[in-house]
Amino acid sequence: MEDGEASTITCLPTTKQNPNLLVNQKKESKEQKPKTTKGRQKIEIKRITEENRRQVTFSKRRSGLFKKAAELSVLCGAQIGIITFSRSERIYSFGNVGTLIDKYLRKTPVMLRSNRGGDVPTGEENNDGLMWWERAVESVPEEDMEEYKKALSALRENLLTRIYQMGNDRTAENLPAFPNDMAMADWKLTNENLMARNNRGYVGNDAGLDFGVPFMSQKPRQ
Amino acid sequence: MEDGEASTITCLPTTKQNPNLLVNQKKESKEQKPKTTKGRQKIEIKRITEENRRQVTFSKRRSGLFKKAAELSVLCGAQIGIITFSRSERIYSFGNVGTLIDKYLRKTPVMLRSNRGGDVPTGEENNDGLMWWERAVESVPEEDMEEYKKALSALRENLLTRIYQMGNDRTAENLPAFPNDMAMADWKLTNENLMARNNRGYVGNDAGLDFGVPFMSQKPRQ
DNA sequence: CGCTATCGATAAAT
DNA sequence: ATTTATCGATAGCG
Numbered sequence: 001m002e003d004g005e006a007s008t009i010t011c012l013p014t015t016k017q018n019p020n021l022l023v024n025q026k027k028e029s030k031e032q033k034p035k036t037t038k039g040r041q042k043i044e045i046k047r048i049t050e051e052n053r054r055q056v057t058f059s060k061r062r063s064g065l066f067k068k069a070a071e072l073s074v075l076c077g078a079q080i081g082i083i084t085f086s087r088s089e090r091i092y093s094f095g096n097v098g099t100l101i102d103k104y105l106r107k108t109p110v111m112l113r114s115n116r117g118g119d120v121p122t123g124e125e126n127n128d129g130l131m132w133w134e135r136a137v138e139s140v141p142e143e144d145m146e147e148y149k150k151a152l153s154a155l156r157e158n159l160l161t162r163i164y165q166m167g168n169d170r171t172a173e174n175l176p177a178f179p180n181d182m183a184m185a186d187w188k189l190t191n192e193n194l195m196a197r198n199n200r201g202y203v204g205n206d207a208g209l210d211f212g213v214p215f216m217s218q219k220p221r222q
Numbered sequence: 223m224e225d226g227e228a229s230t231i232t233c234l235p236t237t238k239q240n241p242n243l244l245v246n247q248k249k250e251s252k253e254q255k256p257k258t259t260k261g262r263q264k265i266e267i268k269r270i271t272e273e274n275r276r277q278v279t280f281s282k283r284r285s286g287l288f289k290k291a292a293e294l295s296v297l298c299g300a301q302i303g304i305i306t307f308s309r310s311e312r313i314y315s316f317g318n319v320g321t322l323i324d325k326y327l328r329k330t331p332v333m334l335r336s337n338r339g340g341d342v343p344t345g346e347e348n349n350d351g352l353m354w355w356e357r358a359v360e361s362v363p364e365e366d367m368e369e370y371k372k373a374l375s376a377l378r379e380n381l382l383t384r385i386y387q388m389g390n391d392r393t394a395e396n397l398p399a400f401p402n403d404m405a406m407a408d409w410k411l412t413n414e415n416l417m418a419r420n421n422r423g424y425v426g427n428d429a430g431l432d433f434g435v436p437f438m439s440q441k442p443r444q
Numbered sequence: 445c446g447c448t449a450t451c452g453a454t455a456a457a458t
Numbered sequence: 459a460t461t462t463a464t465c466g467a468t469a470g471c472g
Contacts, residue, residue, distance in 0.1 A: 036451085036452060036453085036467085037452050037454090037465080037466060037467070038453070039464095039465070039466085040452095040453065040454040040463075041453095041454075041466075042455065043297075043465075047296060053465095054297070055298075056447080056448085056467095057465085059448060059449095061290065061293070061294045063448085064290065064462095065287065065290050065294060068286065068287050071267050072279075072283045074269060075267060075270050075279055075283065076269075076270060076276050076283070076309070077269055077276070078280060078284075080304065080306045081304070081305045082302065082303070083304075083322045083323070083326050084294075084301065084302045084303075085300060085325060086300050087299050088446095091325075100307065103305075104313065104315070260459080261457090261461075262457060262458035263460080263461075264460085286457095290463095
């Protein structure tokens with residue numbers, strides 16, 4: 001913003017807001033503006049190649065999508081969860097995803113069909129390639145049980161910690177209240193998602209995050 | 223046409239073919255209509271009480287939401303999954319939910335840091351109110367371990383079963399470059415979910431589980 | 445440097 | 459006609 005910013009870029013009239021005044025100001029300037037933009041344009045629904053533009057579009061449309069989802073949720077009292085991965089593997093989620101995943105998976109009531117571990121129809125689905133925690137419990141050697149238990153516990157701890165970590169709110173001013181279907185915390189977080197500005201930190205390709213919550217920030221609040 | 227596919231689930235909405243309303247509407251036409259519609263109206267975002275209207279709204283907006291999601295997906299090459307439960311517990315999903323849930327859950331790498339301690343800011347982190355599977359493993363009495371293990375195992379089985387039951391949506395496992403389309407199977411699944419109401423039997427309530435089990439298939443190629 | 449907020453203008457939806 | 463969702467461009471914030 002150093003170069004060329006102050007010096008009025010091209011077509012923008014100087015009636016533009018002064019960067020110095022970041023406070024919300026009434027744009028009283030109802031004056032004649034020399035047509036600065038081309039307005040909303042029609043775009044084809046196809047992969048956006050330009051990296052930059054795609055990024056911006058992703059951000060904007062995702063916001064729009066989440067907003068819609070929130071509205072639908074409120075209007076109809078429906079539970080909605082959205083999971084989104086950008087191309088850079090960054091995750092963005094909306095709603096109480098964890099709960100919904102749970103319900104989703106439970107569409108089929110539990111019945112103890114005794115098809116054991118490697119039953120996958122696609123073949124070659126032995127335990128190889130599975131994470132330790134997704135392996136059948138029986139496959140854990142008795143002597144490793146102790147460690148296994150510890151690990152499971154740690155896993156749970158991490159999840160809970162993550163969930164509770166997101167206790168920092170950002171003052172959701174004038175947002176409607178969610179029906180009691182959605183937990184307050186979730187709603188707050190969703191709001192963060194909606195207006196969120198802070199979202200980084202957990203990125204990369206691991207350094208994970210959540211489970212049941214749509215949050216963005218990762219600030220551990222110390 | 224290829225983008226037609228991309229352009230969303232589309233097609234399901236609107237059978238609106240009002241002869242009066244031509245598609246092309248230029249603002250130049252100053253024709254005074256005696257009394258057409260009141261145009262788009264603003265509605266308050268609050269729970270719709272009237273059962274009927276809410277149902278309709280749910281249907282319409284869900285379509286709209288899915289459409290948006292599809293567009294976003296195509297435009298930005300992002301993976302998107304939406305899970306929706308209506309008040310009547312009917313499920314509607316969009317996208318390759320299975321894969322996304324998998325990725326979502328996998329986003330939490332297991333770190334064997336056993337940071338214990340009830341550091342939960344909000345307090346009340348006792349085991350009460352937790353489902354059996356989310357309780358600390360240590361809290362399981364030794365004599366119950368056997369059963370616990372069985373349960374965990376059954377859990378995993380069910381998840382796997384569930385996943386494969388809901389169809390072959392593992393197409394987009396790690397779709398490389400995003401062609402402007404979502405996997406066919408996924409679309410089919412989405413559409414099925416959209417129109418087919420064959421989602422019954424998932425009753426379920428209570429006991430949820432979800433976190434530690436990624437399930438889902440392995441790499442497509444073998 | 446990458447992602448989000450804002451703005452003017454306009455396409456889209458109702 | 460009126461409200462909403464983007465678009466392109468850019469300022470702002472981490």
